[in-house]
Amino acid sequence: MSYATQDIIDALKSARETKGLSQRALSKRTGVPQSHISKIESGGADIRLSSLIELARALDLDLKLVPRKAVPAVDNVVRSTAPTIPATPAFKELTRTLETVKKLRVTYPELTELKKLQDNFQTLKNLRNVGKDLEHLREIGKPIRELQKFAETYRGIADAGRRTAEQIKAIQDAAKIPVEQLEALRQAAHNAQTLRNQLVHIIPEQPSLPRPAYRLDEEENDHG
């Protein structure tokens, strides 16, 4: 699957979450089964143009073909017409912590707590509502920041000069994350999930729309 496809899928998922819709709510809006939406969002379906347009429409998006050289300008325009990103200290903290988590996931791709943290923080960011509790967020982010420091300490050693794969592995083994840090990380992931759940449930569900008929018209196939 190409990056371009992934971008489109991410945009669909992001829009759904921004609107506070569950997959079932979107399913009711569009008539596309929830199971199929799940598959689409996870990259397991290479959907048809008509399906893409239908889902986009339910999420107040339009599909456009843009000349390549106009893409930066278009991205700029879209960004400038987006809802204002909250400038609260809590939102900034969330954004920073999310970026830290993303970077750490490059170093520790198998650490599932980081994945959980990223997913929950991303959802919170999409919701644009992180509550007002800066201290709570800083506390959740503390183990993450400490892991970042830990990783940077050992990255200096690992990066110093060329090493064989064996040597790199040995350094990584020596650089095992202390158990206390892992436990704190697990707790942080749990707290982030709790915060996400609390804030997600504040969003009211919107009424469903009738499903428009987007199938190819039979007459349109009659080209003979």
Next chain:
Amino acid sequence: MSYATQDIIDALKSARETKGLSQRALSKRTGVPQSHISKIESGGADIRLSSLIELARALDLDLKLVPRKAVPAVDNVVRSTAPTIPATPAFKELTRTLETVKKLRVTYPELTELKKLQDNFQTLKNLRNVGKDLEHLREIGKPIRELQKFAETYRGIADAGRRTAEQIKAIQDAAKIPVEQLEALRQAAHNAQTLRNQLVHIIPEQPSLPRPAYRLDEEENDHG
């Protein structure tokens, strides 16, 4: 098929023609069979996201999901980064005549000459090359302008007050296009086609690109 789908298809076809590519040339670029490109462009296939992205890429286009409220601004940006539209009198004449044909097609939807004229003029407009012969263009457009006058004469009568369907039909029968005008229109369609063919063949064919692998990666399906 929705208008949005038609817009995407039109954009693909327009881009191909603007680049002076035949369906077979695009087929060689992308590996998509020419028969399938033909079907896509005529609205007979509801293509997959990966196929759309691939075709777009070969035509220097990117696919974007744009918030609905940002669409006018995006359209503006795309327009402003488009190649400059020639300001020659001949191009202006072509644009005007094309608009006239479009309007006439609403009045006479079954008149195949008008469809042929629109297709050929649209292709010429996409090529942005109409040659330099303003007089030739004006001559091709003459029967079209006369048909427009003819239509406007009878539209006044048909629009004056409410009429039954029978009365409207009688007026339309009385407003049959004179045979000479039909013949001149047929000639104009032929001339437009000739001009199109002459100018299309001036465009050199560009080298083909290797076909990138855009299929869903097998590992991507392994979510279990």
Next chain:
DNA sequence: AATCGTGATATGCTAAACTAGATCAAGGAC
């Protein structure tokens, strides 16, 4: 006349989108 290019159309096959519906695992609320 022969040849070439163009878009449209046809055949036949495989894979997968899409649908309907059910279920699972996990978590949260009461």
Next chain:
DNA sequence: GTCCTTGATCTAGTTTAGCATATCACGATT
């Protein structure tokens, strides 16, 4: 504990995209 929500996963059937290939009709050129 019960009940609900959420996203993920599964089964089974229908439809069609996409591919490979060939051919057609038409127009242009030589």
